[in-house]
Amino acid sequence: DIQMTQSPSSLSASVGDRVTLTCRASQSISNYLNWYQQKPGKAPNLLIYAASRLQSGVPSRFSGSGSGTDFTLTITSLQPEDSAIYYCQQNYHSPYTFGQGTKLEIK
Amino acid sequence: QVQLQESGPGLVKPSQTLSLTCTVSGGPISSGTYYWNWIRQPAGEGLEWIGRVYSSGTTNYNPSLKSRVSISVDTSKNQFSLKLSSVTAADTAVYYCARANYYDSSGYDTSGYFDYWGQGTLVTVSS
Numbered sequence A: 001d002i003q004m005t006q007s008p009s010s011l012s013a014s015v016g017d018r019v020t021l022t023c024r025a026s027q028s029i030s031n032y033l034n035w036y037q038q039k040p041g042k043a044p045n046l047l048i049y050a051a052s053r054l055q056s057g058v059p060s061r062f063s064g065s066g067s068g069t070d071f072t073l074t075i076t077s078l079q080p081e082d083s084a085i086y087y088c089q090q091n092y093h094s095p096y097t098f099g100q101g102t103k104l105e106i107k
Numbered sequence B: 001q002v003q004l005q006e007s008g009p010g011l012v013k014p015s016q017t018l019s020l021t022c023t024v025s026g027g028p029i030s031s032g033t034y035y036w037n038w039i040r041q042p043a044g045e046g047l048e049w050i051g052r053v054y055s056s057g058t059t060n061y062n063p064s065l066k067s068r069v070s071i072s073v074d075t076s077k078n079q080f081s082l083k084l085s086s087v088t089a090a091d092t093a094v095y096y097c098a099r100a101n102y103y104d105s106s107g108y109d110t111s112g113y114f115d116y117w118g119q120g121t122l123v124t125v126s127s
Helices: none
Strands: A004-007 A010-013 A019-025 A033-038 A045-049 A062-067 A070-075 A084-090 A102-106 B003-007 B018-025 B034-041 B048-054 B059-061 B069-074 B079-084 B093-103 B109-117 B121-125
Touching: A004 A084, A010 A019, A019 A033, A019 A084, A019 A102, A033 A062, A033 B109, A045 A062, A045 B109, A070 A084, B003 B093, B003 B109, B018 B034, B018 B093, B018 B121, B034 B069, B034 B109, B048 B069, B048 B079, B048 B093, B059 B069, B079 B093
Parallel strands: A010 A102
Antiparallel strands: A004 A019, A019 A070, A033 A045, A033 A084, A062 A070, A084 A102, B003 B018, B018 B079, B034 B048, B034 B093, B048 B059, B069 B079, B093 B109, B093 B121
């Protein structure tokens, strides 16, 4: 299985800050990398697919980049509603696997 | 607007079979290039992909669960279902159904991303 490792495991930032979350794959996955946001008691919500494509309806302050094994999710101008757990997921090869998540807290 | 809704027992006894159904509304389950998936999440933990089914009935499963899992589709009811046998406490989790979309609006092949999810249903394995 392809292992997905996210860092940091948690972080705290202030409203208006820019934050970058990292995801690393155990082997090259080209650009088959997706990012999800999950709030307590809710299903994950797709933010970014194919490493850098913004899902319809997602605010433009979210962006993704990377290819191969290293990927980033950047959130510019943090908002209070961005407090959540963020997961990366590879769909390059079955079984599709997720990272362990990064918990983002807004100060 | 596509909507997915999980249903099934919230409590299953150890060694029995967990059975869940996902009802899809907002469009026929057989249209488009979509796979229909089951994903689970133990409390306070990460997400685990269980498997998927295409409208033709073709399936793919996570090898870690393959010996115990079966996913099927009923296009006449616009539903797909999950069966997980010989459950233990380790199978206690929130179970989600989700759609994997293989092409974005521009026709770009994305090889599947989970764009619609059900709200999730908690299944507890306990005697």
